[in-house]
Amino acid sequence: MTDDTNTLTRTAPDSGTEVSLPVHTDLLRLATAGSVDDGKSTLVGRLLHDTKSVLADQLDAVHRASADRGLDSPDLSLLVDGLRAEREQGITIDVAYRYFATPKRSFVLADTPGHVQYTRNTVTGASTAQLAVLLVDARKGVLEQTRRHAAVLALLGVPRLVLAVNKIDMVDFDESTYTGITEEFTRHALALGYGSRDVVTVPVSALHGDNVVERSERTPWYSGPSLLEHLETVPVAPDPHDAPFRMPVQFVIRPRTAEHPDYRGYAGQVAAGVIAEGDEVVVLPAGARSRVSQVDTPDGPTTRAAAGRSVTVLLEDDLDIARGDLIASADSAPRVTDELDATVCWLAEKPLRPGARVLVKQGASSVQAKVVELSARFDEQQLSKIDTPEALELNEIGRVQLRTSEALPIDDYADSRRTGSFLVIDPSDGTTLAAGLVGLPLSTLADSVA
Amino acid sequence: MTVRTSEVDDLALEETPAPEAPPQVDNLDALESEAIHIFREVAGEFDRPVILFSGGKDSTVLVHLALKAFRPAPVPFPLLHVDTGHNFEEVLGFRDDLVARHDLRLVVARVQDWIDDGRLSERPDGTRNPLQTQPLLEAIEQNRFDAVFGGGRRDEERARAKERVFSLRDSFGQWDPRRQRPELWNLYNGKHRAGEHMRVFPLSNWTELDVWRYIQREKIELSQMYYAHRREVFARDGMWLTSGPWGGPGEGETVTEKTVRYRTIGDGSCTGAVESEAYTVDDVIAEVAASRLTERGATRADDRVSEAAMEDRKREGYF
Numbered sequence: 035m036t037d038d039t040n041t042l043t044r045t046a047p048d049s050g051t052e053v054s055l056p057v058h059t060d061l062l063r064l065a066t067a068g069s070v071d072d073g074k075s076t077l078v079g080r081l082l083h084d085t086k087s088v089l090a091d092q093l094d095a096v097h098r099a100s101a102d103r104g105l106d107s108p109d110l111s112l113l114v115d116g117l118r119a120e121r122e123q124g125i126t127i128d129v130a131y132r133y134f135a136t137p138k139r140s141f142v143l144a145d146t147p148g149h150v151q152y153t154r155n156t157v158t159g160a161s162t163a164q165l166a167v168l169l170v171d172a173r174k175g176v177l178e179q180t181r182r183h184a185a186v187l188a189l190l191g192v193p194r195l196v197l198a199v200n201k202i203d204m205v206d207f208d209e210s211t212y213t214g215i216t217e218e219f220t221r222h223a224l225a226l227g228y229g230s231r232d233v234v235t236v237p238v239s240a241l242h243g244d245n246v247v248e249r250s251e252r253t254p255w256y257s258g259p260s261l262l263e264h265l266e267t268v269p270v271a272p273d274p275h276d277a278p279f280r281m282p283v284q285f286v287i288r289p290r291t292a293e294h295p296d297y298r299g300y301a302g303q304v305a306a307g308v309i310a311e312g313d314e315v316v317v318l319p320a321g322a323r324s325r326v327s328q329v330d331t332p333d334g335p336t337t338r339a340a341a342g343r344s345v346t347v348l349l350e351d352d353l354d355i356a357r358g359d360l361i362a363s364a365d366s367a368p369r370v371t372d373e374l375d376a377t378v379c380w381l382a383e384k385p386l387r388p389g390a391r392v393l394v395k396q397g398a399s400s401v402q403a404k405v406v407e408l409s410a411r412f413d414e415q416q417l418s419k420i421d422t423p424e425a426l427e428l429n430e431i432g433r434v435q436l437r438t439s440e441a442l443p444i445d446d447y448a449d450s451r452r453t454g455s456f457l458v459i460d461p462s463d464g465t466t467l468a469a470g471l472v473g474l475p476l477s478t479l480a481d482s483v484a
Numbered sequence: 485m486t487v488r489t490s491e492v493d494d495l496a497l498e499e500t501p502a503p504e505a506p507p508q509v510d511n512l513d514a515l516e517s518e519a520i521h522i523f524r525e526v527a528g529e530f531d532r533p534v535i536l537f538s539g540g541k542d543s544t545v546l547v548h549l550a551l552k553a554f555r556p557a558p559v560p561f562p563l564l565h566v567d568t569g570h571n572f573e574e575v576l577g578f579r580d581d582l583v584a585r586h587d588l589r590l591v592v593a594r595v596q597d598w599i600d601d602g603r604l605s606e607r608p609d610g611t612r613n614p615l616q617t618q619p620l621l622e623a624i625e626q627n628r629f630d631a632v633f634g635g636g637r638r639d640e641e642r643a644r645a646k647e648r649v650f651s652l653r654d655s656f657g658q659w660d661p662r663r664q665r666p667e668l669w670n671l672y673n674g675k676h677r678a679g680e681h682m683r684v685f686p687l688s689n690w691t692e693l694d695v696w697r698y699i700q701r702e703k704i705e706l707s708q709m710y711y712a713h714r715r716e717v718f719a720r721d722g723m724w725l726t727s728g729p730w731g732g733p734g735e736g737e738t739v740t741e742k743t744v745r746y747r748t749i750g751d752g753s754c755t756g757a758v759e760s761e762a763y764t765v766d767d768v769i770a771e772v773a774a775s776r777l778t779e780r781g782a783t784r785a786d787d788r789v790s791e792a793a794m795e796d797r798k799r800e801g802y803f
Contacts, residue, residue, distance in 0.1 A: 061511040128661055130645040131638045133691045140511050144688055154666050161668040284524040289557035297556060303521040303670070332552035343513070344553070346521035357528045359631075381666050395671055398528060399489060455669045464675030466665045 062270055063302045065144040065159035065363045067187065068169030069179035076109075077169060077240035078132060078145050081262065084247040087134035110471070112384040129155040130239060138266040153427065154381040156183055157469050160190040161455070162295075164270055167196045167261070168219075172205045172237070176216045181222055188226035189377065189431065189476045190469075191451055194268060195223060195233045198261060202244065202253065209255040215226055227476065234268075235259050277341070278366035279307035280453045281446070282397030283359045287346055298357055299330060299346035302398070305452035306445075307363060310338035315363040317355055318443035324349040341452075358399030360443040360453070368453065369442045374403070374436040377412075377447075377475060378426070378458060378468040386434070388428040392467065394438055396456035402439040403458075410434045433474065447471035495733060497762055512698050515611045518548065519668060519686035522649060523553040526631045527560055529674035533631040533684075534591070536620075537563040539575035540749040541706050542687060544633030545695055546584070548704050550633075551586060562589035564632070566620050568612040570598035570730040570752040578707040593623035610731050611754040621657040624681055631674070633683045639691045649688045655679035693772055709746045712763045717742050723756025747772075 059383045068074045081087075100109045132143040144159030160166060166187045170180055187195060197219050205211045216235040223233045236245055238261055239251050244250035247262045259267070287299040309315075328348040329336050339345045347361060355361075362368060374394070380386050386408065394403045410433040411423040418431075426432040446456030454475075458468035535541045535550060550559045565579060583590045595615050598604040601693050604615050609792065624632060640643045648664050650672045665673055676682055687695070717724035717740065718733040725743055731754035733739055744757035745768075762768045 039667075061514060128646045128664065130642075131689065132645065133639045133689070135691075135693075158666040158668055162670070250604055284521070285528045285554075287554060287557050291556070294556045301524050301553070303517060330555075332516065334553065344517040344524070393675070395673065398525070452669065455671065457671050457673055458666060459673055459675055463677065464673065466668075466673050469666070469668045 053116065058311050060139045060270065061142065062139055062165065062265060062268075063142045063144075063163050064165045064167060064265065065106075065156070065163035065187075066167045066169065067146055067159070067183040068200075069174075069177050072169040072171045073240045074145060074169050076199065077167075077200060077238070077246065078143065080240045080243055080246050081143075082132060082134050085134050085136055085242060085262065094263045100434055129159050134261070136266055140258045141265065154379070159192065160187050160192050161469065163187075163190075163192045163369065165194040165196065165265070165268060166192045167198055169198050169200050170215060170219070170371070172199050172201045172215065176222065180219070183343050184219075184223055184226060185476070186379070186431075188223075189379070189471070191447065191475060193232065195228060196261065196264060197223075197233065197235040198240075199235065199237045200240050200348070203239040203242055207237075207252045209253075212253075212256075215394065234258070234264055236264065237319045242389065277306040277450060279313065279361075279363040280305040280450065281345075281347065281361045281366070282399070282453070283355060283357055283361060284398045285357060286355065297348075298352075299328075300347050300359075300361060301344070301346045302361070303344045304339055304341050305397070306341050306450050308338055308340045309345065315347075315349070315361050316364045316367050317353055318360045318362060318367065320354075320359070321370070321372045322351075322352060322353050324351040326350075353392055356470055358397070360397055362443065368445045370441045370443045372438045372441045373406075374434075374438060374444065374456075374470075374472060376434055376436060376456075376473065378432055378434055379469045379471075380426045380428060380430050380432065380468050382460070382465060382467040384429055384460070384467070385428070386432070386468070387424070388420070391461060392436075393459040393461050394436065394442075394456050394470070395459060396442055396444065396470075397453060399440075399442065400459075401442065402461070403436045405434055406437050407435040444472050447474035447475040448473060494629045510699060512694065515687075515690055515694060516552075516698070518670070519661075520553040522672070522684060522686040523550055523633075525672050525674065526633070526682075527554070530631040530682070531626065532629050533561040533633065534564045534624075534627070535559075535561065535631045535633040537565050537579065537590075538749065539565070539571070539579045539707060540647065541695060541699065541710060542637065544704060544706055545698060546633055546635050546686060547582065547586070547588070548702060559586070559588060562591055564591045564593065564620075564623055564627075564629070566593045566616045566623070567595065567663070568616060568751045569578070569594065569599070570612050570728065572707075572709060572728070572749065572752055573724075574709050575707050582705075582794065591623065591627060593619040595619050600703050609753075611751060612730070612755055613751045615658070616751075624657070628680055629681060630676065631684055632679070633686060635687055636685045637687050637692070637695070638685075638692050647685060647688065649685055651672060651683040651685065652676060653681050653683055657681075659683075693769070696765065696769045696772055700769060704709070707749060709749060710768065712743050712745045712760045712767070714741055715744050715757065716758060717744060720756075725756050726752060728752045 066074050130145045132145060134141050144163065146155045146159040168180065168183055170176060192416060197216060199212050199215050202212065208299060220233055224230065237256050238245045240246060244252055245260045245394045247260055249260050281302040281304050283300045283302050285301040287301050289297050308328060309329055311326055311329055314323065315326060316323050326347060329339050330346040331339060331343065386405065388405055388408045390405045392403050392405065394401050408423060408426060410419045410421055411426060412419050412431045445454045454472040456470040457466055458470055460467050519625060533544055537547065554560060563583065595612055598619055599606060604618060617623055636644055636647065638647060646661055647648060648667045649658060652665065653659060674682060715726060717726055718737045724742060727733065742759055743761060745760040746755065746757050760771060762771045
């Protein structure tokens, strides 16, 4: 425990000269996942602490709270377990977002709980993540939860995984224990469709800091980067600029002022591809074609805007366009259909049964839908499927056929995370029931169906 | 994870880039686009949104983003200010200027009215921050606001780190952290029943430093209280407080003149100033980057009450 105390005192600045100032502002969005007691909150606390993202008053609060609990060293998990019930029970209940930066990169981290009943939070964290850090306890190895989480991460299209084999100190820094775990995990990840270069494994001790920020001398057999070094240097999957253009219309801007009597712009965030003045586009579901006359950004007109940018698009022709429509590249338009073949992660206590009436929110449109068929439930453990189950329960993943009240322009999730995803909503109380992915994004599951 | 002081100085001295300079790869662009997307979703899905405006830097940035989201059309919703009656004069003046300059609409809910007619009573410690909740909820109900934008950021406090961008409140305005809706991709679920409303936080993913860098980049005008100035103050609980209608120095507390600035702006009774020589936005950025204290820890007495002070207030309907 002396190690910890020393590290903690080192954060107090020796002088006013040491500051962490993110000058480079490349952004990595990551999520953590793991089973209960794998030490996720401690690892996140350690990352924040050792990147000097924890300020003195937060650290004082952790010291005080740890002392109140009779601990003789500060419990770093108290930095992130923000809710009263979490601190009382020593567990993480809800996904927490954390922000830290190093001179190389800024990070948005979604810290997700490991309890089975909170797997829906892993789905939440994974939906926007470019990388996921999956924790296992070196003493326990790869568990059912580990395999389940890896499958969920693969399904949601998180491009890169890091397996952090935590509590390596508790197995006396034993290389063969580590190797056994990483081989088993890598086999599972490859079966889920990950390439071998997409999966990196690191032996760590979140409690003592080994290989979290600094490489540890206690794992001489490990020659790879520390966890943070990897997070700082891993290539961020770029927004797919070469993908065909997609933009759901969120709002029609019509000032009708003396200065702008005829301005009519379609406001939205570019979901995929690039839009430029002169581009030929199609407006879906109606199918009318036009040409882009102007692209406005919040800072004025621009010649082109790429995925992620919020813009306002003006067209040459006067078309009837409203919120919920999709403006897409005329050359490569998505299909328009009222029949959705999709994979759903069920996130509600109330089970899904065939025949249910629901709302579907996709892009900027919300439509009524009926669950025509529940054709399969997937067992992510065995990577197998169960045909026509009676229902889909909380945290289960299945394949459904939906019929929507209006036709929607959709892509497969595997091709476009933004336009191939949807929410399933309970029309009676507005609860979010499921995360929906168009098609069968997980190739292994597709194979098992074939 | 540290840089030398010289680099900080370089940054502070750096000129604002000329408009024709190529766009930098910057996370501020991503954060701005995300916030604008959130504003437009709310405008598209709700009937009566409102921006909760305190006069502080975060709500000033919110107004700036709202103006950009709907340009060249006007912002399609009003501002709501809960006036504790203990607001700094400078802040009220700044608020009125901003509203006039951008031709915005302003709704004010006054805590003083509630105290005057006995619906609320002054607390023994004189702080009025916790008293804002009831007037806020009543203003939401009376005006039938169904979406209320707030400037809350997840980096501010542990309970806020668990907040959603779209946060559903029941008819009592309460937040139940165990029943939050999962928030997936950038698909926000705005469904709510009659009497319920949504709190919406477009700055969720911003840090204090992001906010300041954005203020610098966009040249956003703030209340001058955020920059170093001479002020008569007295020390209490490790903070520099100002005398005002909310009270003055107690016995044994002496007033001195200091060069100070505010890192947060709230109720005068519980918002403290810090000693600072940061006269410009560049100075402030260097100071925030080097600070060893969070903005709330440094200057907000209301968050120091207990480990769960913020969570408890949020559950009751506070922002």
